[in-house]
Amino acid sequence: MPEVKLTEEYGFCFGVKRALEIALKNLDEGVKFDSLGPIIHNEFVVADLKNKGVEVLTELHESKKDHILVRTHGVPPEVYTEAEKFGKSIIDCTCPxxxxxxxxxxxxxxxxxxxxxxxxxxxxxxxxxxxxxxxxxxxxxxxxxxxxxxxxxxxxxxxxxxxxxxxxxxxxxxxxxxxxxxxxxxxxxCNTTQKRQEQVEKLSREVEVMVIVGGKNSSNTRRLYEIASSNCKKAYLIESSDELMNEWFYNVNSVGVTGGASTPPEMVEEVYYRIKNLLEGGVYGRGKVNEGQ
Ligand code: SF4
Missing domain, CATH: 3.40.1010.20 (4-hydroxy-3-methylbut-2-enyl diphosphate reductase, catalytic domain)
Incomplete structure (x- = not known):
């Protein structure tokens, strides 16, 4: 029976979870703010916050709001000085x-x-x-x-x-x-990064295909992909389950799946279940892997 395995840990890391909680708490309390750079490397999450009024800016002074969110990546000290100069308060989500x-x-x-x-x-x-x-x-x-x-x-x-x-x-x-x-x-x-890299290192040695889910511009996701590619001939980096292709899984008996630290866990699980359905159903069309195959 073909096997699809998830790494032990996947989905949002501690720093990303914390940043999103801080952002949502502020929104709930009616605080209006913009974000200096996208809060995480995930276009779906960024789009959701945009719908709630959070714009992504490159320069702090471009914001018309009184509060500016600093994302997990942190910023140089000058940004705090600049915030003071422009009378803005910082919502600091720098990861510890x-x-x-x-x-x-x-x-x-x-x-x-x-x-x-x-x-x-x-x-x-x-x-x-x-x-x-x-x-x-x-x-x-x-x-x-x-x-x-x-x-x-x-x-x-x-x-x-x-x-x-x-x-x-x-x-x-x-x-x-x-x-x-x-x-x-x-x-x-970061120990989350370390643990996830170790888990990908191990799993990608055991499977024939390894799928990493996450933003292609996310540093931690790309590192996972690099590790997987060095151990597994067929490693793929995708941003969502829509990118899965049938031909990746022909005659394949073992697949590993994981996600970067800024990937919502449900997106990783969706990829996992689509591959699992495909492998267990054994129905391979051409092109994309469709839901329910
Ligand atoms: S991956 Fe980055 S944001 Fe997440 S816990 Fe580690 S350092 Fe923090």
Whole structure:
């Protein structure tokens, strides 16, 4: 009998759940606000909030409302100063794991270390962390990006983007250890991310097809997809069950399913059940997997 397995954990992570609860509580209390960037990388959730009056902005001063929501990714300190200048109050949904990374980067910087952030330079969370070092931190995503001339014989403090893969961090630390005079590392990876990456690592080794559900622009979802692709020849990243294709599952006996931290659990479950119905029914048409097949 073909088998479809879900990872032990999927759906909204702690930080995303918390941010959505804060946003909905404020809306319930009649507080009108806009969001600096989409609250999470999920277009369905963002559209739902838009219907409730929450606009997504790139600049704080564009808002006509008195309150601005800062999403889980956090922001550089200048944003708080700017909010004060424009008389706006911040609804702070920075995930506590991200706040911890910001705190460590600031601490290392103030103690005179050269700060290195392991992560993606253009990611909003990383920009926020770098902002806590007056913009001085270096960002690298692998050991090969470490510029020996900039770090040689320096005291270096390393923090990680919360969603970075363990192997990326280890790679950077391995290179640094031979170059620097002192090396400190604050393990600022989020434990939800860590656990989910481990579960995907394990499941994607056991199945023939692995399906990851989540926003294609979501960093944590993309990491899950990268891990799945490295273990499983047929790994797919989809945003909703409508993207499932019949041909992915011909002659397949085992499928793994999971979702990113900003994917509602019911969307992951919908994908799971559609695949399960398809495999158990054994009816493969061409094109998309239809509900009830
Ligand atoms: S993935 Fe981790 S760091 Fe990111 S929002 Fe969720 S709990 Fe926070």
């Amino acid at each position: 794991f991200v706040a911890n990374a910001q705190k460590w980067a600031k601490r290392f910087y103030e103690e005179g270390y050269l700060v290195i952030v392991v992560g993606k330079k253009d990611h909003p969370e990383v920009k926020g962390i770098v902002g806590h070092t007056d913009g001085k931190a270096l960002v690298v995503s692998s050991g090969s990006e470490v510029d020996a001339n900039l770090v040689r014989n320096k005291r270096v403090g390393v923090v990680a983007q919360t969603t970075s893969r363990l192997d990326m961090v280890e790679d950077v630390l391995r290179v640094l250890v031979d170059l620097v005079s002192e090396l400190r590392f604050a393990n600022t990876r």
